[in-house]
Amino acid sequence: MSFYERALELNDDTVANRRHFHENAEVGLDLPKTVAYVKEKLVEYGLNPVDCGKGVTCTLGNGGKCIMLRADMDALPMPEESGEPFACKSGEAAHACGHDFHAAMLLTAARMLKEREDELKGTVKFMFQPAEENFLGSKNMIENGILENPHVDAALAYHVAAGQMPVGIYMYNDNGTMMYSVDGFRIEVQGKGSHGAYPQNSIDPINVLVHIYDALEVILAREVDPTKACVMTVGQIHAGTANNIIPENGYMEGSIRSNDADARELLVRRMKEVAVKTAEAYGATANIVMLSEVPPLICDPEFTKTIVGYMQDMNIEGMMPYPGISASASEDFAVIAEKVPATFMYLSAGYTDERGQYPAHNPKVQFNEGVCPIGPACLAECAVRWLADNQ
Numbered sequence: 253m254s255f256y257e258r259a260l261e262l263n264d265d266t267v268a269n270r271r272h273f274h275e276n277a278e279v280g281l282d283l284p285k286t287v288a289y290v291k292e293k294l295v296e297y298g299l300n301p302v303d304c305g306k307g308v309t310c311t312l313g314n315g316g317k318c319i320m321l322r323a324d325m326d327a328l329p330m331p332e333e334s335g336e337p338f339a340c341k342s343g344e345a346a347h348a349c350g351h352d353f354h355a356a357m358l359l360t361a362a363r364m365l366k367e368r369e370d371e372l373k374g375t376v377k378f379m380f381q382p383a384e385e386n387f388l389g390s391k392n393m394i395e396n397g398i399l400e401n402p403h404v405d406a407a408l409a410y411h412v413a414a415g416q417m418p419v420g421i422y423m424y425n426d427n428g429t430m431m432y433s434v435d436g437f438r439i440e441v442q443g444k445g446s447h448g449a450y451p452q453n454s455i456d457p458i459n460v461l462v463h464i465y466d467a468l469e470v471i472l473a474r475e476v477d478p479t480k481a482c483v484m485t486v487g488q489i490h491a492g493t494a495n496n497i498i499p500e501n502g503y504m505e506g507s508i509r510s511n512d513a514d515a516r517e518l519l520v521r522r523m524k525e526v527a528v529k530t531a532e533a534y535g536a537t538a539n540i541v542m543l544s545e546v547p548p549l550i551c552d553p554e555f556t557k558t559i560v561g562y563m564q565d566m567n568i569e570g571m572m573p574y575p576g577i578s579a580s581a582s583e584d585f586a587v588i589a590e591k592v593p594a595t596f597m598y599l600s601a602g603y604t605d606e607r608g609q610y611p612a613h614n615p616k617v618q619f620n621e622g623v624c625p626i627g628p629a630c631l632a633e634c635a636v637r638w639l640a641d642n643q
Contacts, residue, residue: 255632256568258364259625266360266624269293271338273352277327277345281306281383281392286325290355290380297363299378305396306382307389312366313375317642318402319635320377320592322409322585323358324351324384333615349612350412350601350619355380357410357627364632374639375402383584387434387544390587399591405642406555407594408634409585410627412601412619416608419622420570421600422563422630423577426556429548430596432483432509433516434582436543439464439527440503441491443536448496455535457502458491463534465489465504467526475522480515483580484508484523509580511548549586552593559595562637563630571626599623599630 259266269289276285283306290308294301301310307325311318332339332346340346362378379398383389398404413423424430441464443457465486476482484506491502508523510516524540531538560573577598585596601623602608610617 254566254629255364256566256625256629259360259629262360262363262628263625266356266628267621269359270352270356270621270624273325273355274336274347275338275341277340277342277347277352279327279329279345280386281388283325283382286355290325290359293359294362297359298366299362304398305392307393307398308380309378309393309398310362311375311377311402312369313372313639316374317405317639318375318377319638320379320404320407321358321361321631321635322379322381322407322588323354324381324389325355326351326382326385326389328385328613330615334618336618346615348615348617349385350414351384353412353601353619353623353627354410357624358631360628361631364628365635368636372636372639373643376635376639377402377404387436387546387582387584390584394587394591404592406638407588407592408559408631409594409596410599410630411583411596412623412627413598414608414610414612414617414619415602416604417600417602418570418604419600419602419620420568420626421572421574423574423598423600424556424560424595425551425577426553426560426575428578429511429550430578431549431583431586432481432511432580433548433586434544434546435508435516435520436505437508437523438503438505438541438543440501440539440541441531441536442501442539443499445500446498448498451498454498456498457536458499460531460534460536461489461491461502461504464527464530464538467530468523471519471522471526476515476518480510480512481580482508482510482515482519484519505543509582511578513548516548546582546584547586547590549583549589549596551589551595555593556595558638559634562634566629566633568626568629599627
């Protein structure tokens with residue numbers, strides 16, 4: 253029996269697990285209910301899960317080379333408006349990025365690989381990761397040894413994709429940057445407060461923040477090589493509590509993204525310099541806190557081509573390759589891919605009708621559960637084939 257045939261047999265369980273994660277969505281590094289459920293299921297399937305930082309890992313196999321299969325588990329801090337009967341009960345989180353699928357599909361892959369453990373020509377490690385959305389999860393698990401004991405020789409991850417597209421498309425990049433870097437920042441400005449009627453007694457942090465914002469826009473317009481893809485977004489500015497008080501301080505938060513390492517370095521360095529010097533020019537001080545530091549996601553070309561070949565050999569009806577994909581969004585699997593040969597692919601989980609009109613991170617997004625047997629089958633098949641070819 254092929255892994256796809258077995259995944260079809262287990263599809264009801266995969267869907268049930270996905271809906272459990274969805275209904276009980278949690279955000280950030282601490283996912284107590286999600287982690288407990290993952291451990292419970294892994295034990296039920298015959299594995300021995302252990303904590304790794306804030307995530308969960310386990311291994312199976314027979315020594316030799318090690319391939320790691322990764323799934324993120326966290327949701328977004330937003331209300332859900334999907335209309336699904338299994339929408340998140342808390343009203344404060346939503347699996348609007350599809351990580352519920354990732355965790356459920358990796359559970360099924362682990363179950364299938366455990367059933368055929370004796371056939372493995374090496375070791376499979378499973379990485380159930382928190383905090384992808386705020387880019388802290390991969391680093392947390394790396395710091396706690398996920399890439400060692402046993403040492404990881406290669407890593408594979410899938411991400412479901414929403415939108416108006418049929419199930420079965422798999423999107424990848426074997427010759428360039430697949431996803432952009434992300435450097436999140438907070439610029440904290442310390443000024444001097446006063447009554448609004450006496451501005452001369454103040455150092456107005458709102459004025460300083462406005463000038464910093466304008467200066468950051470000039471970096472993009474006049475300092476970055478226009479042939480490089482770069483994005484700088486300020487998503488929030490906060491200062492003040494009343495209309496007649498000049499506040500003591502304020503802050504802005506934003507992110508820098510690029511598909512080029514040199515452009516990334518320039519933007520981050522100049523963001524810090526411009527913020528500090530602009531604040532000084534108006535008599536204030538600026539402190540920069542980096543919220544995330546994730547490199548561009550660059551998949552290993554040869555490993556990616558190998559995985560694509562395995563997927564093509566599976567001959568699953570409706571599956572179609574879509575090479576050369578690149579996105580300005582970011583993904584903290586890039587931290588893994590920077591350290592070991594790795595590849596990351598999108599699996600389409602969209603609809604061709606009106607249900608596919610909303611993208612990921614939209615409160616109304618819906619994902620197609622038709623992808624549920626495809627993901628586990630690909631994870632398991634690629635792990636077995638790669639280990640057999642790399643003894």
